[in-house]
Amino acid sequence: MKIDRAVVKSLPLFDRMSDEELDRLLSYATSRRVPQGEAVFEQGQPAISFFLLLHGRLKVTQVTEDGQQIIVRVVHPGDLFGFAKALQRTDYPGTAIAAAESVTLCWPTDLWPNFVEHNPRLAVSAMQTIGQRLEEAHTRIREMSTQEVERRVAHAVLRLARKAGRKEAGGIRIDFPISRQDIAEMTGTTLHTVSRILSAWESRGFVEGGRQKLLVTDLEGLAELAHGARD
Amino acid sequence: MKIDRAVVKSLPLFDRMSDEELDRLLSYATSRRVPQGEAVFEQGQPAISFFLLLHGRLKVTQVTEDGQQIIVRVVHPGDLFGFAKALQRTDYPGTAIAAAESVTLCWPTDLWPNFVEHNPRLAVSAMQTIGQRLEEAHTRIREMSTQEVERRVAHAVLRLARKAGRKEAGGIRIDFPISRQDIAEMTGTTLHTVSRILSAWESRGFVEGGRQKLLVTDLEGLAELAHGARD
DNA sequence: CGATTACTTGAATAGTTTCAAATCCGGTGG
DNA sequence: CCACCGGATTTGAAACTATTCAAGTAATCG
Secondary structure, eight states: OOOOHHHHHTSTTTTTSOHHHHHHHHHTOEEEEEOTTOEEEOTTSBOOEEEEEEEEEEEEEEEOTTSOEEEEEEEOTTOEEOOGGGGTOSBOSSEEEEEEEEEEEEEETTHHHHHHHHOHHHHHHHHHHHHHHHHHHHHHHHHHHHSOHHHHHHHHHHHHHHHHEEEETTEEEESSOOOHHHHHHHHTSOHHHHHHHHHHHHHHTSEEOOTTOOEESOHHHHHHHHTTSOO | OOOOHHHHHTSTTTTTSOHHHHHHHHHTOEEEEEOTTOEEEOTTSBOOEEEEEEEEEEEEEEEOTTSOEEEEEEEOTTOEEOOGGGGTOSBOSSEEEEEEEEEEEEEETTHHHHHHHHOHHHHHHHHHHHHHHHHHHHHHHHHHHHSOHHHHHHHHHHHHHHHHEEEETTEEEESSOOOHHHHHHHHTSOHHHHHHHHHHHHHHTSEEOOTTOOEESOHHHHHHHHTTSOO
């Protein structure tokens, strides 16, 4: 598949890179279209590549020993993902599934040290990314430790609106198919509880639901709820 | 305070480093004794230093907006900590408190890039450390999402036994003062629930409690419980 | 000792999950 | 184009886990 250089160039990660260097980087990359529902890589597979999401949306999931699934994070366009090797792992700790039709760039893991050497900025970016992820993880732990389900769901929906929201008449549309089950797996609860919460919100005018659809109609209200101002 | 070179040299992080390089590193370091209950740094302070724990034990805590506290992690001897700057942060995201009398090495954050340049191994180690931490965080999220409190507490105690356990007649002693409240803050529950659980375990012969004391008397049994084999 | 902090434990309560069943929606194939 | 099927969603009721509230009991430190 042909790589769209303009798209890559527009990403913050690469915007200060010289054209030559960018070309060199891209010359090693392959592009891949991932249909909805298909996995880019699966938990436990050897980490032979690392990736950059160009279009679409991925869910990174983990399955526990006893078969329960959680969503570790959502990958948005422009995010690096699957760089297990940079963290000294040999296999992928989770499964990355396309929530919507997606396009990824893909490099062999072996090239990581090479890239980092030629592009210190990339190393810094990677560090930053990991640091952010660690913080996000801690935030989530904090929320799960101290907040009740409704506020956790509110925070999750707000994050989605911020990272995957598209303005639309009447509110902010979460721009990829997301089910109640997904939200449950992101917040550590059950789809039943999520459904009840969204129903309650709908009657309060905060959101509008739908099959794998979510429209935030009152961001302010939700934010207040998430921060404990309302109940 | 005088730095004990032998102690530093015995750490995996430095064991392949040349004596000259180690001396150079240590020449920039200052050593500091931290009495029990005192903080090495506090949440929100500018990150002017990074640290290595030589002796003792630290709890890293975060306080939520509404004043609730959680324990993000426990720092064990040999661990690097407080390298916020490496993650592109300018302040410390948490507070590090000495759970027992501790000794730390301390470097100015500015030297981090310099060190990393001269010691690629240190950079790799740091990456590895962060990667491990991210995994630990995800493990914790997974546990909090899918497991009930008793199993979470079992896992937490097992981790403590592994990382801070000292063999002793009759079992494995958690080698620093730890309260029910601490365990509650590590597992996202209340001290009451932890107390009840430990009491139940004590009558089943898994542990022996005490004021800020914990002795694991049946590691096997606890492990089974943690993995869902018993109830 | 006296005060303080840590711990234990019972009872009531609240928040969530589990179980069960009905309903809705979207696409597929006739 | 429409009936039908399967996955997604909703919702009620029961069960349960863990928290909150409320005392009361130890252990430690000055």
